[in-house]
Amino acid sequence: MSNTAPSTTDAPARTATKRTILMCKPDFYTVSYRINPWMHPEEPTDTSKAVAQWQTLVDVYEQLGFDISYIDPIDGLPDMVYAANGGFVLDGIAYGAKFQYPERQPEGPAYMDWFRQAGLTVAEPEQTNEGEGDFLLIGNTIYAGTGFRSDSTSHDELATIYGREVVTLKLINPSFYHLDTAIAVLDPEPAADGTSNIAYLESAFDEPSLAILRERFPDAIIATEEDAAILGLNSYSDGYNVVIAARAVRFAEQLQEKGYNPIGVDLSELLLGGGGVKCCTLDLHPVGTGTSVARSLGVS
Numbered sequence: 001m002s003n004t005a006p007s008t009t010d011a012p013a014r015t016a017t018k019r020t021i022l023m024c025k026p027d028f029y030t031v032s033y034r035i036n037p038w039m040h041p042e043e044p045t046d047t048s049k050a051v052a053q054w055q056t057l058v059d060v061y062e063q064l065g066f067d068i069s070y071i072d073p074i075d076g077l078p079d080m081v082y083a084a085n086g087g088f089v090l091d092g093i094a095y096g097a098k099f100q101y102p103e104r105q106p107e108g109p110a111y112m113d114w115f116r117q118a119g120l121t122v123a124e125p126e127q128t129n130e131g132e133g134d135f136l137l138i139g140n141t142i143y144a145g146t147g148f149r150s151d152s153t154s155h156d157e158l159a160t161i162y163g164r165e166v167v168t169l170k171l172i173n174p175s176f177y178h179l180d181t182a183i184a185v186l187d188p189e190p191a192a193d194g195t196s197n198i199a200y201l202e203s204a205f206d207e208p209s210l211a212i213l214r215e216r217f218p219d220a221i222i223a224t225e226e227d228a229a230i231l232g233l234n235s236y237s238d239g240y241n242v243v244i245a246a247r248a249v250r251f252a253e254q255l256q257e258k259g260y261n262p263i264g265v266d267l268s269e270l271l272l273g274g275g276g277v278k279c280c281t282l283d284l285h286p287v288g289t290g291t292s293v294a295r296s297l298g299v300s
């Protein structure tokens with residue numbers, strides 16, 4: 001692993017920024033119900049394998065110098081490992097999640113308790129929303145998914161709470177039911193040229209949403225169906241290092257062509273629940289972070 005952008009390509013220089021994230025160990029992980037097409041409760045899962053794979057993700061993040069907090073897992077809430085769905089945190093405010101399916105609803109208050117204890121201001125949700133699963137900060141704008149989980153009324157709630165532009169994107173394929181299965185944020189802080197780039201899966205969106213993405217992100221990486229089909233887009237970037245599903249081979253090449261450093265991790269056991277790298281990672285966006293804290297992390 002390296003945090004120095006390659007100098008021998010034509011791709012723009014990339015800068016890693018230190019990330020501050022929340023994760024949840026999958027001690028109680030299993031697939032005991034079906035709320036997305038990936039889940040097959042009739043098939044066995046291996047909790048210790050899930051924990052081991054999750055630990056490899058933690059190890060990578062530690063090597064990258066990330067600041068990681070952990071929320072205690074709760075017995076009976078097997079999906080709690082997908083911390084990205086636990087809320088949306090920005091500007092010191094945590095907008096709590098209000099899960100659509102009863103099986104996950106107790107996670108909302110559990111995550112809000114953690115946010116409060118961490119000193120964040122909690123905005124209790126009135127509208128159904130699944131946190132960072134559907135809300136992604138790109139540049140200064142919040143892109144908000146709807147169609148399967150988060151209600152579009154939650155986008156209005158977001159705009160009121162944060163006073164930022166919120167752009168609604170409609171998802172149309174049930175296999176890509178959260179926005180973070182269909183868009184990867186590659187530049188969590190604007191890049192040197194002021195832009196923030198993404199990768200996305202075209203077939204996951206309706207036409208009006210696609211038009212928005214094409215206009216706003218002309219240099220985006222267009223993901224292949226093959227890579228998206230293993231949740232390859234469900235990745236997490238520090239602006240240079242992009243942690244992705246190990247099997248997302250073409251996505252790794254596309255990232256390299258653009259000057260990023262892909263790092264593959266095998267989370268196949270957690271894929272059985274319908275989640276990947278990004279689902280396990282809630283970006284806490286601490287107040288005061290931004291390009292000003294961009295730094296070379298010196299990891300080798």
Ligand SMILES: CN(C)C(=N)NCCC[C@H](N)C(=O)O
Pocket residue numbers: 035036039079082084085104132133178180181234273274275276278279
């Ligand atoms: C990228 N994705 C999908 C996520 N952000 N979250 C995964 C949630 C999985 C859970 N079984 C569910 O269906 O809610």
